[in-house]
Amino acid sequence: xTSLAEVQRAFTRIxxxxxxxxxxxxxxxxxxxxxxxxxxxxxxxxxxxxxxGLPKTAALLGPTRFDAAISDYLAEHAPQTRFIREVVNELxxxxxxxxxxxxxxxxxxxxxRYEALKWRVGALEWPTTAPVADELDFEGRPVxxxxxxxxxxxxxxxxDWRSPxxxxxxxxxxxxxxxxxxxxxxxxxxxxxxxxxxxWRESESFAEGARHVLAANERAPDARFIDGMAGVLADxxxxxxxxxxxxxxxxxxxxxxxxxAPGPDR
Amino acid sequence: xxxxADTKRIAEGVGLGLRHDLAEAMFERDPAEIGWVEIHPExxxxxxxxxxxxxxxxxxxxxxxxxxxSLCVGTTTRYEASYVRQLRGLLDKIDAPFYSDHLCxxxxxxxxxxxxxxxxxxxxxxxNVAERVAExxxxxxxxxxVENISxxxxxxxxxxxxxxxDFLLEVLDAADCKLLLDVNNIxxxxxxxxxxxxxxxxxxxxERVVQIHVAGHLTKKDGQIIDTHGEPIxxxxxxxxxxxxxRIGPTPVLxxxxxxxxxxxxxxxxxxxxxxxxxxxxxxHAASRAPAPASEARP
Numbered sequence: 001x002t003s004l005a006e007v008q009r010a011f012t013r014i015x016x017x018x019x020x021x022x023x024x025x026x027x028x029x030x031x032x033x034x035x036x037x038x039x040x041x042x043x044x045x046x047x048x049x050x051x052x053g054l055p056k057t058a059a060l061l062g063p064t065r066f067d068a069a070i071s072d073y074l075a076e077h078a079p080q081t082r083f084i085r086e087v088v089n090e091l092x093x094x095x096x097x098x099x100x101x102x103x104x105x106x107x108x109x110x111x112x113r114y115e116a117l118k119w120r121v122g123a124l125e126w127p128t129t130a131p132v133a134d135e136l137d138f139e140g141r142p143v144x145x146x147x148x149x150x151x152x153x154x155x156x157x158x159x160d161w162r163s164p165x166x167x168x169x170x171x172x173x174x175x176x177x178x179x180x181x182x183x184x185x186x187x188x189x190x191x192x193x194x195x196x197x198x199x200w201r202e203s204e205s206f207a208e209g210a211r212h213v214l215a216a217n218e219r220a221p222d223a224r225f226i227d228g229m230a231g232v233l234a235d236x237x238x239x240x241x242x243x244x245x246x247x248x249x250x251x252x253x254x255x256x257x258x259x260x261a262p263g264p265d266r
Numbered sequence: 267x268x269x270x271a272d273t274k275r276i277a278e279g280v281g282l283g284l285r286h287d288l289a290e291a292m293f294e295r296d297p298a299e300i301g302w303v304e305i306h307p308e309x310x311x312x313x314x315x316x317x318x319x320x321x322x323x324x325x326x327x328x329x330x331x332x333x334x335x336s337l338c339v340g341t342t343t344r345y346e347a348s349y350v351r352q353l354r355g356l357l358d359k360i361d362a363p364f365y366s367d368h369l370c371x372x373x374x375x376x377x378x379x380x381x382x383x384x385x386x387x388x389x390x391x392x393x394n395v396a397e398r399v400a401e402x403x404x405x406x407x408x409x410x411x412v413e414n415i416s417x418x419x420x421x422x423x424x425x426x427x428x429x430x431x432d433f434l435l436e437v438l439d440a441a442d443c444k445l446l447l448d449v450n451n452i453x454x455x456x457x458x459x460x461x462x463x464x465x466x467x468x469x470x471x472x473e474r475v476v477q478i479h480v481a482g483h484l485t486k487k488d489g490q491i492i493d494t495h496g497e498p499i500x501x502x503x504x505x506x507x508x509x510x511x512x513r514i515g516p517t518p519v520l521x522x523x524x525x526x527x528x529x530x531x532x533x534x535x536x537x538x539x540x541x542x543x544x545x546x547x548x549x550x551h552a553a554s555r556a557p558a559p560a561s562e563a564r565p
Contacts, residue, residue, distance in 0.1 A: 001425075004390045005342040008374040008383075015379055029386075034419035042381045079378045082336040082349060083308055087380075125314035147314075182316045 002027050011035070015042040016074040046074065046087055053088030053119045056161040057112045060105060069095045085123055092116040107155035107164050114157050114173060121149050121175045122184045130179070133244030136237050138207050140245025142200045148176040148241055150197070158186045172197060178240040187239050192217075193232050200242065206233065274361065275329035277302035277477075277518040280540045282533060284330075285523065289320045291530040293327075299537040302329040304520050305360075308336050311352045321360075330360040331477060331518065333446070338372035339398045339412055340385040350405035357406055364476055365402070366411040366446040369395065369437060384417035387433035388426055392440050399441040411444035411476050412437065416451040416483075416493035418458065430455060431466045438474055445470065447514075448479040449507050450499070450522075454491045463506055472514040480507055480540065481522040496526035499536055504543060511547035512554075519544055 002010075010024040017024075020039060025032045050070055051058050058066040073094040079087045092112050100109040124147045133143035151173050155164040158173060172194030174187045189197055195216065199209030210229060214221060236242050281302035284292065286309075292300060303324055310321050324330055334353075337345060357365055370382040385391040399410050414434055422428060428436070438445060447470060456463040482497030499521070511517065521536055 004386065004388070004394055005374060007386060008342060008371050011371075011383055012374055012377055012379060015381075016377075028419070029423065030420040037418055038381065038383060042379050045380055079373075079380060080376055082346075082378050083311075084378075084380045122315055123313050123317075125312055125318060177315065182319065 015039045016078045018071060018075045043074070046079065049084055050088055050091050054112060054115045057115050060108060060111060060161065088119050089116050107157055110153040110155045111157040111161050113151050114153065117149055117151055117175050118184050121147055121177060124177065126177065126179070131243060133246065135244050137245040139205050141204055142206055142209070143243045143246050144201050145176050145240050145243055148174055150174050156188065158188060174241055176241060185239060187236070187241060189232065196229060196232060277329040277331050279518065280537050280544055281518060281520045282537060283520060283522050283524065284320065284324055286316065287527045288530060293323050295530060296327060297534055299534045299541065300328065302331065302518065304331045304333050306335050307332050307353055307356050308334065311356055325360065332357055332360065332362045332365050334365060334367035336372055336378065337367045337402060338370045338382065339367055339395050339402065340369060340371040340391060341374060341398060342394055343374050343376065345401060345405065350402070354406045357408060362408065364409040364411050364444055365406055366413055366477060368415050369412040370415045382415045384415065384419065384421040387422045387428040387430070392436045395437050396440040399443045409444050411446040413446035413448050413479065414451050416454040418490070420459065429461070431469050435469060438471065444476045445474045446477045446479060447475045447510065449510050450479060450481040450483060450503050451493060453503050453506050454483050454493050457491050464509060467510050467513060470514070475514050475517050478507070478510065478517050478519045479522050480519060495522045495524035504539065508543045508547045511544060512550045515551040516548045
């Protein structure tokens, strides 16, 4: 007799294979058309969730290609998460290698990753032990918003998802929630801004982070760099990407910064 | 303020599912028709944003009962310990007296179908459910209630000869668990598989029923009925609820509405009617249990 686990595996294949197999249907009793109705119901719910989560990616690809990508994901990977919202991210992870090679739509992969990141950040939990920050102190330790997630892009897909122009250098997209708000926000940095962001989130102080970036670029601090950095930092605090500073560690001043202007990419 | 900080809230009478599309209107109106709410834990575990806010707001107003979607007790795969721990944290937070999930399977070997698939009505299914329920009760530290599902293909197996109520009673006995009795699902199954729902209800052990679901469904052109939770409750389900409550007695009744959402006003109308039925049927139940008048004892 067929075991319960075998029946459940057959049923799962019926729902997720590109085409249901007669051998699997034969394991189940009753009219096959009734079991195939379950296949339609299961797939319909999942397709709807993924279309909702990636509306621009779906529109860019068109329904035929987008639905084919979902079918491939279901057949080759299948949902490995109990949270139905996360199938959106699983689809992107599965389809990305192919989408990244799409020469006709060179920004497709950036767009899909951006939409998937927004979807993920929108569901993030604000920690119950939220970090406490004092007002911004350049000598203080940066306190990063715990919901900030980032990705690197070659196209400004947050501005123009249909046909964005290629950027000069990889830009950093930051996606986050703000305290007390359920909206998801996006902030984009040029390459130098991205370097500062990385340095700040890993450094003992904003000043130390700035020094690291200057050293890495073998530059001396000049007015352009300082102005750009000040603007970026003010923006990031205003946007709640950095929530401020923790109590200042015993550290020396950054000294006069140097290089070219880091900045947001608006 | 959490439920624990306040007087303990009890789910009593008629409640409504706290769904994202309805939540704002429910909070704004805070209507008397909503006695308590039900949540799907999968929407709140490890999740922030609007859902986390809505949970906090709901805790200030109502008793909350949890109803899971993904721990289907018919799965042959053991549960993920990390999720069960997270779930227990949520159940503690809302002070849940029990946890309900479906008498079905929803995946296997770490793959999830995100739907409720019927179990074969077999002894192997019964044994498996009993194991899963015991595992789950241990993990969450509170009783588990299983919910009877609607199904569209016949899961009965010729070698056993069990019909749906036979299977359900075997499960309740073997797992020694509670029952979330979905009256709409019995109604839908009765029409789709051509049986009389009242004898089914008559066989339900009342002492195991901790909650009742009612909902609307869709009738297709070919006569098949689909349990959509996206339509108003039909007369047949109202009647069957009345019959059920009169037999079983006071039990929290939830209106499930999961799609095709009308204005809240319409749902409040359904809740009012459910409350009227609830009051009549539970009063009749109490009257039927009252001791008959007896002559005074004489020395």
